[in-house]
Amino acid sequence: MSRALWLLPALLLAACSSEPRPRAPGVLFVSVEQRSAWVRNFNPVFAGAGSRWPTRAGVYECMEVFLPSTGQWTPWLATGHAWSEDHHTLRFTLRDGVRWSDGRPFTAEDVAFTFQLLKKHPALDAGGAWRFLEDVRPEGPLTVAFRFSRVYIPGFAELAHQPIIPQHIWKDVADPVTFTNPDPVGTGPFTEVRVFRNQVYELGRNPHYWQPGKPAVDALRFLAFPTNDQANLALVEGEVDWAGNFVPAVDRTFVSRDPEHHARWFPLFGSTVFLYPNTMRPPLDDVRVRKALSMAIDRERLVDIAMYGYTRPADSTGLNDAYTGWRDAQAASGAWVRFDEKEAGRLLDEAGLKRGPDGLRRKADGQPLTLDIEVVGGWSDWVRAGQVVARDFRKLGVDAHLKTYEFGAWQERLQKGEFQLSISWSLDGPTPYTFYKWQLSRHTVRPLGEVAAANWHRFGDAEADALLERFETAVSPEEQKALMAGVQRRFSETAPAIPLFPNPSWGEANSRRFTGFPSEKNPYARLSPHAEPDSLLVLTTLAPKEK
Structure with a gap:
């Protein structure tokens, strides 16, 4: 591992000498989104709105x-x-x-x-x-x-x-797609916008919340941190009470500084992190190319360098550990997710992308195969992952480059299909059905330029749809598992997207001022604030410590 990767923990430790600044009692500081400035948007019904946390599970609620x-x-x-x-x-x-x-x-x-x-x-x-x-x-x-x-x-x-x-509010909204809902009216525990400025916003308690005595927290406060590193400094310094950040060497830089109050819980229940190929752009529409790129990635090295060993390499089902009971052994054994430079080169040769005299792979028109990998600039773990992947691709003769964008710009390019390769998450649900629907179903494919809630790689498969449609009417667990095994095998055969690793459900807590955080010993919800709608349970359980 390079020396630069080890400098961040040292900088974090060096920055932790100051005491946390005083704040109003009962105000919970949360770090969820990394943005340079806040946009006042609390639209809970449009997936592409980019609404502020916790709009969908905190301001509003589900059944x-x-x-x-x-x-x-x-x-x-x-x-x-x-x-x-x-x-x-x-x-x-x-x-x-x-x-x-x-x-x-x-x-x-x-x-x-x-x-x-x-x-x-x-x-x-x-x-x-x-x-x-x-x-x-x-x-x-x-x-x-x-x-x-x-x-x-x-x-x-x-x-x-x-x-x-x-x-009574939304019936008069002319265009609910573009409506930013600046003054939300919800049933959730936090609905009152007390402060909203470019660098900070604060949500106060719902005065009519239906759970008696809840929430015990008076308000949620959010500071704008453009990058993981800045958010982590605030966490380690004690400014932040609850976070969903990637923290390098977290046990050393955060937990060990105050073991009585600092805790983290990273179960592999987060969505799987993928390298999404835009399958509407040649040559990424060729399964041989997608599998070759996958086999060029040294995932063991990737999780060690980019993720500090917090996770494991993905298998060929792409499933995270929340679906262990669903995983099909045959589907999980696919060789296309294992590091094999020789076979990766053979597949690219077979696809007509052979090396030129300069060592670069060339397309049929003689132009070098150039691929851009897009990632959010402030997400240091994914930036390092992109660097590792780009380096592995260059070894294969692919002219690969990492491009970083501010979150909003990255998300818009991802949703509209304006990319070649992009690192992003997956969508999950109570069963693998939701995960695979957004990976494989033709019904979730949107034209290039149209906002897609997921299936950003824009891939659809008729055989997978037939299995998914049978799953939709299956009632018995045995039939459901048999059908889902078939879907997993189809995923492995078609390689619509390239799974990198199950994303840890990042969650850090500082219990110096608040109690009630979930943990491995008390898993009433995931600790990660990203885990919606789990966050509803956490927001209604946390309570200020009595003086």
Whole structure:
């Protein structure tokens, strides 16, 4: 490992001599997003809005919450649900006594309105709910019925996790896609925008929150940190109480400085980190090229250098450890994720990308094969990962370059397909269905230039869709697992995207001022604030320490 990589922990330690600055009691400092300046956006229904945390799980709420740490569903705005015998109707029973933050009652009309809005504005329907819904209507003030156009068992998770918005506010919004919702009205624990400036914003408690005595935290405060390094300095210095950061040598630089109060928990329940090839751009539309690039990557070295050994190399299913019980051994044994320079070179030769006299691979027109790898500039772990990957590609004769962008610009390029290769996360759910739908399904492919909620690589496979469609109607666990094994094998055969490693669910806590953080011993939720909607449980559990 280079000397430069070891300098950061030393700088962090050297910067930790000062005491944390005083702050108002009960104000929780959180580090989730790395941005140079804040944009006042609290739109919870448009995936491409770039809304501020915790808009989707803190300002607004969903009906039920699935927790990968426990494998269980927790009732939230709904107290329960029931399927009809033919699985064509799903009814949610809503919680009585819930009010919006402006004091108006929350009812089934709000739930029905939210989903009708998704139907009216397809850009909001990122999960494709109206591909399987026929109708949504209230049946009294506390019951809402979802009528399905077909049997679709995974639809429960998509409906249960949808943030619900107030009809009396949003019915007058002309364009909910572009609406920034600067003064949100939600049912969540934190809804009051007390401060909003370029470098800081603060959310106060919902005055009408439905859980008595909660939240115990008075307010959430967010400082703008352009990079991981700056956010980590604030964490180590004691400025930040709760973070979801990659921290180099975290046990030495953070935990050991105050073992009584500093804690971290990094289970491999985060989304898988991928190198996404834009499969609409040749030669990345060729599976041989995608597999060759994958085999050129030394993942053992990658996780050691870029991730400080916090994770493991991905296998050929791409699944993280939340899906251990689903993993198919045959699918996981694919050779295309194992480091093999010789075979990688052979595949590129076979694809017509042979080395020229200068050692560079050349396309059919004689031009060098040049690939740009895009990553968020402030995310030091992913920047190092991109550097390792680019170096490995150059060894293969590919003219590879790392390009860094500010988060907003990177995300826009990713979502619109304006890239060749980009490092990013995956989407997950209670089963691998959501993960693979966004990796393999033709139904999630969007044209270049159109915002895509995921499937940024724009790949669809008919055989995978046939298996996924059968999974949608499967009720028994045995049938579900058999079908998902087939999907995993199809993923390994087609290599639509290049899995690098399961992303640790980054979570750090400083309990000097607050108690109640989840941990490996108390896994009531994931510690990472990125883990939504787990964050709802954390925000309603944390409490200031008594003096």
